[in-house]
Amino acid sequence: MALRGRVPLLLLLGLVPVLVRPAMSTVWLWVLAVSLLVLADWLLAPSPDTVGLDRPPVGTVRLGHPAETVLLASNTGSRRVRGRLRDAWQPTAGAQENRHRLRLGPGDRTVLRTPLLPRRRGDLRAVGVTVRTHGPLGLAARQRTRQVAGSVRSLPPFEARRHLPSRLARLRDLDGRAAVRVRGQGTEFDSLREYVRGDDVRSIDWRASARNRNVVVRTWQPERDRRVVLVLDTSRTSAGRVEDVPRLDSAMDAALLLAALAARAGDRIDFVAGDRRVRSRVRSAGAKDVVANLQDTMADLEPVIAEADWASLAGAVSGFGRQRALVVLLTPLEPAAIEEGLLPVLPSLTRHHRVVLASVKDPALEQLAATRGTLDEVYDAAAAEQVLVRRRRTAGLLRALGVDVVDADAEQLPPALADHYLDLKARCLL
Amino acid sequence: MSATATASAPATPATSWWGRQRATLLIVLGLAAAVVVVLVLGGGGVRTSTPLDPDNPDPAGAQALARVLEDHGVDVTVVRGADALARAGVQAGTTVLVTSTDQLGDSTVRRMLDDTRGARLVLAGPGPGTTAALGVSGLPFTVSVGDARPAGCDDPRFADLSMQVDHALEYPGPDGCFGGEHGALVAEPRQGLTLLGASEALSNDQVLRSDNAAVLLRLLGGGNRLVWYVPSIDDLVADDGVSLSTLLPRWIRPGLWLGALALVALVAWRARRLGPLATEPLPVVVKAIETTHSRGRLYRRSGDRAHAADALRSAARSRARERLQLGAGDDTALVRAVAHQVGRPVEAVALLLGPDGPAPTTDHDLIALANDLAALDREVRRT
Numbered sequence: 001m002a003l004r005g006r007v008p009l010l011l012l013l014g015l016v017p018v019l020v021r022p023a024m025s026t027v028w029l030w031v032l033a034v035s036l037l038v039l040a041d042w043l044l045a046p047s048p049d050t051v052g053l054d055r056p057p058v059g060t061v062r063l064g065h066p067a068e069t070v071l072l073a074s075n076t077g078s079r080r081v082r083g084r085l086r087d088a089w090q091p092t093a094g095a096q097e098n099r100h101r102l103r104l105g106p107g108d109r110t111v112l113r114t115p116l117l118p119r120r121r122g123d124l125r126a127v128g129v130t131v132r133t134h135g136p137l138g139l140a141a142r143q144r145t146r147q148v149a150g151s152v153r154s155l156p157p158f159e160a161r162r163h164l165p166s167r168l169a170r171l172r173d174l175d176g177r178a179a180v181r182v183r184g185q186g187t188e189f190d191s192l193r194e195y196v197r198g199d200d201v202r203s204i205d206w207r208a209s210a211r212n213r214n215v216v217v218r219t220w221q222p223e224r225d226r227r228v229v230l231v232l233d234t235s236r237t238s239a240g241r242v243e244d245v246p247r248l249d250s251a252m253d254a255a256l257l258l259a260a261l262a263a264r265a266g267d268r269i270d271f272v273a274g275d276r277r278v279r280s281r282v283r284s285a286g287a288k289d290v291v292a293n294l295q296d297t298m299a300d301l302e303p304v305i306a307e308a309d310w311a312s313l314a315g316a317v318s319g320f321g322r323q324r325a326l327v328v329l330l331t332p333l334e335p336a337a338i339e340e341g342l343l344p345v346l347p348s349l350t351r352h353h354r355v356v357l358a359s360v361k362d363p364a365l366e367q368l369a370a371t372r373g374t375l376d377e378v379y380d381a382a383a384a385e386q387v388l389v390r391r392r393r394t395a396g397l398l399r400a401l402g403v404d405v406v407d408a409d410a411e412q413l414p415p416a417l418a419d420h421y422l423d424l425k426a427r428c429l430l
Numbered sequence: 431m432s433a434t435a436t437a438s439a440p441a442t443p444a445t446s447w448w449g450r451q452r453a454t455l456l457i458v459l460g461l462a463a464a465v466v467v468v469l470v471l472g473g474g475g476v477r478t479s480t481p482l483d484p485d486n487p488d489p490a491g492a493q494a495l496a497r498v499l500e501d502h503g504v505d506v507t508v509v510r511g512a513d514a515l516a517r518a519g520v521q522a523g524t525t526v527l528v529t530s531t532d533q534l535g536d537s538t539v540r541r542m543l544d545d546t547r548g549a550r551l552v553l554a555g556p557g558p559g560t561t562a563a564l565g566v567s568g569l570p571f572t573v574s575v576g577d578a579r580p581a582g583c584d585d586p587r588f589a590d591l592s593m594q595v596d597h598a599l600e601y602p603g604p605d606g607c608f609g610g611e612h613g614a615l616v617a618e619p620r621q622g623l624t625l626l627g628a629s630e631a632l633s634n635d636q637v638l639r640s641d642n643a644a645v646l647l648r649l650l651g652g653g654n655r656l657v658w659y660v661p662s663i664d665d666l667v668a669d670d671g672v673s674l675s676t677l678l679p680r681w682i683r684p685g686l687w688l689g690a691l692a693l694v695a696l697v698a699w700r701a702r703r704l705g706p707l708a709t710e711p712l713p714v715v716v717k718a719i720e721t722t723h724s725r726g727r728l729y730r731r732s733g734d735r736a737h738a739a740d741a742l743r744s745a746a747r748s749r750a751r752e753r754l755q756l757g758a759g760d761d762t763a764l765v766r767a768v769a770h771q772v773g774r775p776v777e778a779v780a781l782l783l784g785p786d787g788p789a790p791t792t793d794h795d796l797i798a799l800a801n802d803l804a805a806l807d808r809e810v811r812r813t
Contacts, residue, residue, distance in 0.1 A: 365719060368719065
């Protein structure tokens with residue numbers, strides 16, 4: 001039961017008879033008449049259940065990009081339905097204009113479109129569809145809320161995409177597709193081509209030049225078909241927010257950039273995410289759409305308030321195969337968590353693979369250490385210095401075990417990790 | 431209509447306007463018709479809606495009493511306004527009943543007393559202003575008479591009778607009938623002037639309660655003639671004191687009630703949401719820096735200056751070591767290198783940076799030490 005705006009207006013209209021016959025009984029008679037009208041209107045309103053609702057799947061969209069959900073409403077009853085419909089979504093789905101006017105004759109169908117603008121990563125769900133049908137007099141309405149399943153998958157935004165062109169240019173440099181080749185970059189023999197000025201004379205293939213009228217040089221290309229395993233830590237340490245962005249999201253950004261780059265370089269990318277247990281695992285044998293694939297997998301990952309079980313994660317890594325790989329651990333450099341969880345299983349990883357640890361640094365920590373105005377700040381600075389020292393010591397420990405540590409701010413981590421990968425590739429260390 | 435149609439076919443503008451407004455028009459027409467019917471059925475004949483008026487058949491009117499008095503052979507003359515009262519020719523022995531006493535002002539009371547000299551004057555529920563104008567001392571009290579109240583006086587007219595009304599006025603005074611806590615419902619402050627506090631007993635719906643009818647018939651039907659005076663507010667002259675209720679139009683109270691009910695309907699209309707609130711499954715918000723902050727607060731609470739100074743010094747040492755590219759060696763070598771780098775005495779640098787430097791004894795010393803270390807750090811970096 002819902003009243004409509006005409007009811008108070010109608011009650012106010014009762015001032016006319018009150019002016020004509022100023023007594024309280026006039027008021028009560030008028031109110032009684034209006035109540036009877038409202039009741040009759042409510043009884044005459046068609047049931048909201050006669051409106052059939054159906055929603056095709058919305059699909060996926062990148063976070064912050066507009067999407068649209070479609071609701072098919074049909075009148076299954078034999079009476080005309082007029083009213084309102086609200087397609088409610090959880091607030092971060094950004095369904096702003098989700099109220100629609102319904103005007104359906106018997107058997108009619110209509111398409112109601114609600115624009116969505118996701119503001120949060122993950123599966124954002126529809127909360128319920130409320131149908132309100134108006135009575136013939138327009139005084140009262142019936143209302144019911146029904147569940148019509150629907151969700152939009154909001155993919156990680158991949159902000160680091162803007163770093164991709166410059167890194168691809170560097171990759172092409174390595175490849176020799178764009179620029180002059182330097183001997184020693186890459187070890188796989190690629191092809192022979194004519195000598196141009198600037199080429200390293202040491203790369204001239206004399207035997208081939210002898211058979212040719214021109215001087216011919218050998219070209220080399222970096223190894224292809226290497227394996228890159230991305231390990232995303234979704235444990236409690238990844239839930240911490242740096243400048244209000246969870247570390248997990250920054251780590252995802254870095255992982256996506258590295259995956260996009262490695263896919264272009266011809267490497268195969270495997271992905272595993274987990275905390276206490278393995279949450280998701282993607283095996284892509286050099287697929288072209290590896291980034292889209294990874295985004296889809298990452299969309300529904302949320303930090304879990306639990307300690308990471310590195311033994312099972314390392315098991316998942318070796319489950320991808322025994323071939324030597326670049327294992328990138330995307331986990332914050334938290335001394336306690338690393339030393340107790342990761343260090344015991346690291347030797348088994350470093351024995352077979354090259355391991356890189358990519359961590360999101362909190363700039364607030366250094367700021368805290370540098371601010372020393374009041375007594376509180378000095379104590380905070382002492383605490384921050386202690387944390388920094390422990391971080392440095394843990395990083396040293398990891399380096400001693402043969403692990404490369406890339407520790408950078410949230411903004412800087414994706415390009416730093418990509419550069420580190422290109423370095424390794426250039427030095428044939430994959 | 432086919433099932434694939436995407437929307438109901440738009441009607442022509444005129445039809446759609448009619449379709450939109452049809453309900454409104456129907457409602458307005460229906461209610462207007464109802465108003466007309468009520469007016470036609472109820473508006474016939476001479477009638478008013480003034481309370482306690484002899485021509486008012488409503489529950490608040492007093493037509494029943496007027497009719498009964500006429501049936502008992504009393505000549506009831508209804509006069510409206512002071513001029514009509516003057517023309518009515520009131521003689522000694524006539525009973526004059528005054529209702530709507532809140533319409534009386536100082537000047538009309540004076541004219542009324544002049545015009546009714548010698549007659550028996552009965553005023554129905556006069557308020558404080560009117561009693562003052564009549565020269566009666568004491569203010570009336572508003573009471574409710576839930577149970578029938580016996581006469582309790584030696585007036586033979588009211589012997590063994592009792593009255594019951596919803597609301598009444600009690601007039602303080604030495605004698606009077608139907609007395610209560612504050613005074614009497616029927617008071618006779620002077621000869622020929624009766625104040626009827628239980629004026630509601632005149633009304634059509636309360637006249638039959640208890641012995642109200644008998645009391646009124648004996649009070650008003652004593653003579654052959656009854657002049658029923660309904661004063662009019664039009665007779666008032668300037669600077670007459672009247673009660674506030676006489677100045678307000680009579681539709682104000684029901685109008686306000688109607689407005690309040692409309693407000694309630696407005697609230698009911700706006701308060702009904704189109705479906706429940708949409709909720710968000712909220713993520714855990716953990717600030718990465720939080721543990722460091724709480725560790726700092728812990729130091730602060732325990733007041734561990736030595737520990738804090740230690741942490742600051744060792745951090746400064748490790749930074750200087752990195753900057754000067756010294757290996758992890760002994761601290762004296764580092765102190766010497768730093769002193770050489772920044773051009774300060776070795777002892778001063780050792781006091782500041784060395785692991786054996788004195789622990790600060792006061793909070794102020796700690797702050798000073800922290801800032802000195804920061805300054806030294808900057809110097810090392812600059813050179």
